[in-house]
Amino acid sequence: MRKCLLVWVLLCTGMTLWAQSGEDRKLEKLKAEVQEKVEGRAKMAQVMVDKIFSFAELGFQEYASSKYLTDILEENGFTIEHGISDVPTAWWAKWGNGKPVIAVGSDLDCIPKASQKPGVAYHDPQIEGAPGHGEGHNSGIPLNIVAAISVKEIMEREGIPGTLILWPGVAEELVGTKAYFTRDGYFDEVDMCIFTHVSNNMTVSWGQARGTGLISVEYTFEGEAAHAAGSPWRGRSSLDAVELMSIGWQYQREHLDPIQRSHHVIKNGGDQPNVVPSEASIWFYLRNVTYPRIMEMYEKCNNIADGAALMTGTEVKRKVLGSAWPRHFNQVIAETMYQNIRQVGLPEWSEADQTLARALQREVNSPRDTNGLSTKLDTIGLPISRPISGGSDDIGDISWKLPTVTLRFPANIPGLQGHHWSNAVAMATPIAHKGVVAGAKAEAMTLLDFFLKPELVDQAWEYFRNEQGMKQKYVPMVTEEDKPATYLNKDIMETYRKEMEALYYDETKYDTYLEQLGIKYPTVRED
Numbered sequence: 057m058r059k060c061l062l063v064w065v066l067l068c069t070g071m072t073l074w075a076q077s078g079e080d081r082k083l084e085k086l087k088a089e090v091q092e093k094v095e096g097r098a099k100m101a102q103v104m105v106d107k108i109f110s111f112a113e114l115g116f117q118e119y120a121s122s123k124y125l126t127d128i129l130e131e132n133g134f135t136i137e138h139g140i141s142d143v144p145t146a147w148w149a150k151w152g153n154g155k156p157v158i159a160v161g162s163d164l165d166c167i168p169k170a171s172q173k174p175g176v177a178y179h180d181p182q183i184e185g186a187p188g189h190g191e192g193h194n195s196g197i198p199l200n201i202v203a204a205i206s207v208k209e210i211m212e213r214e215g216i217p218g219t220l221i222l223w224p225g226v227a228e229e230l231v232g233t234k235a236y237f238t239r240d241g242y243f244d245e246v247d248m249c250i251f252t253h254v255s256n257n258m259t260v261s262w263g264q265a266r267g268t269g270l271i272s273v274e275y276t277f278e279g280e281a282a283h284a285a286g287s288p289w290r291g292r293s294s295l296d297a298v299e300l301m302s303i304g305w306q307y308q309r310e311h312l313d314p315i316q317r318s319h320h321v322i323k324n325g326g327d328q329p330n331v332v333p334s335e336a337s338i339w340f341y342l343r344n345v346t347y348p349r350i351m352e353m354y355e356k357c358n359n360i361a362d363g364a365a366l367m368t369g370t371e372v373k374r375k376v377l378g379s380a381w382p383r384h385f386n387q388v389i390a391e392t393m394y395q396n397i398r399q400v401g402l403p404e405w406s407e408a409d410q411t412l413a414r415a416l417q418r419e420v421n422s423p424r425d426t427n428g429l430s431t432k433l434d435t436i437g438l439p440i441s442r443p444i445s446g447g448s449d450d451i452g453d454i455s456w457k458l459p460t461v462t463l464r465f466p467a468n469i470p471g472l473q474g475h476h477w478s479n480a481v482a483m484a485t486p487i488a489h490k491g492v493v494a495g496a497k498a499e500a501m502t503l504l505d506f507f508l509k510p511e512l513v514d515q516a517w518e519y520f521r522n523e524q525g526m527k528q529k530y531v532p533m534v535t536e537e538d539k540p541a542t543y544l545n546k547d548i549m550e551t552y553r554k555e556m557e558a559l560y561y562d563e564t565k566y567d568t569y570l571e572q573l574g575i576k577y578p579t580v581r582e583d
């Protein structure tokens with residue numbers, strides 16, 4: 057009897073294993089197929105990347121980019137909700153049925169004054185003073201679209217259940233929208249999120265990420281105007297308050313933990329010297345590595361604002377213009393994705409790609425990277441043992457709302473300073489085009505992993521609930537009363553848009569944007 061039972065147990069386990077390996081074989085076959093499908097859309101990827109590069113729209117003003125991308129998604133069977141969270145350039149594109157619901161997102165906006173001719177390894181703006189893709193946000197959504205429609209084709213044919221969502225990180229440079237999306241419930245029904253961000257290698261990480269979160273606040277002081285020479289004693293200067301607040305914060309800085317980052321600009325400092333400024337404002341980014349530390353800095357900054365108002369007899373109002381939680385990424389999604397990244401590997405760079413990269417690294421005096429593009433695949437990013445300061449991204453908010461990772465894909469050149477014209481150089485060249493295709497393959501394969509093995513989604517939630525969320529409860533830094541600052545950058549885009557329109561990429565006439573601009577690839581200094 058016991059023997060019989062043993063045989064029966066062995067038989068059952070054997071059958072399950074056999075069935076499992078059958079499923080795994082099917083998954084591997086579909087993953088091989090989806091890579092080919094992505095490769096077959098390399099031309100589509102290039103056109104989208106070049107097109108968004110040529111639109112070069114600043115945060116909240118991504119009208120041409122969003123229209124162009126949502127039209128493509130609509131043609132490919134997605135249903136679009138426009139203007140989510142009262143942001144005109146934001147959208148929510150949906151296809152499919154049932155669970156799991158997987159959202160893929162990426163940023164869209166560019167950098168002020170970063171206009172630059174692609175493929176040219178020295179500063180040569182397309183339009184002097186105009187915005188440009190000096191971070192490379194023109195590449196992430198094209199990647200997501202190529203991956204999503206390749207996966208969708210397979211899901212349709214195979215009858216695989218699940219829902220795909222695509223969404224844009226509007227105004228990421230202002231960390232302006234993602235907290236509103238979570239506040240307004242857009243991610244409530246979503247099971248997991250894959251975010252993509254341009255990089256110079258391909259990897260993914262889990263645990264607390266490098267970098268900070270932040271709150272972006274503008275303090276506006278109201279005083280009293282007066283003739284600055286005739287009756288200055290009758291004026292109360294809002295500009296004095298702004299300057300005192302700036303100095304106050306500089307003194308505060310000595311007593312802040314050194315891991316913080318804080319910086320400000322004065323965009324409104326009055327009108328002309330002979331009028332005592334009745335209104336002036338100062339805009340701060342306050343960054344730190346945990347949510348409580350960010351809120352502590354915010355309170356200190358508010359006190360300094362009140363002090364400056366008291367000293368000058370002015371009144372101060374504050375407005376939150378953006379916010380971002382520090383990022384924490386999901387172990388299960390990251391480890392699954394990294395297996396796919398290893399299979400895909402880095403793109404093959406041509407001699408022309410490498411010549412451009414090395415010349416640009418020389419041009420900007422890159423401190424470490426002088427040897428061109430990455431040729432050795434990065435390792436997976438593990439949790440950092442001590443927090444490391446640096447930049448922020450409001451994907452942090454999504455990463456505290458549901459299991460999330462960021463796929464970093466190899467579409468740019470190592471060793472550049474970021475938020476700079478040099479970061480635009482590669483972004484409408486074969487470097488970006490190839491990097492996007494590689495990233496799309498890794499993303500598409502990962503989507504198949506999670507659609508075909510929904511138990512992985514449960515495991516991702518186990519990590520999210522039991523490992524990540526134990527110590528910290530997520531509350532968006534924006535309140536119910538706060539509204540997205542959609543008016544930002546409007547004036548700048550109005551100044552340049554006409555001139556920029558003449559340079560929009562016309563894919564019906566030119567194979568590539570480089571061809572349209574008549575740029576020899578690569579263009580490097582002759583020495």
Ligand SMILES: [Zn+2]
Nearest residue numbers: 163191228253
């Ligand atoms: Zn970015």
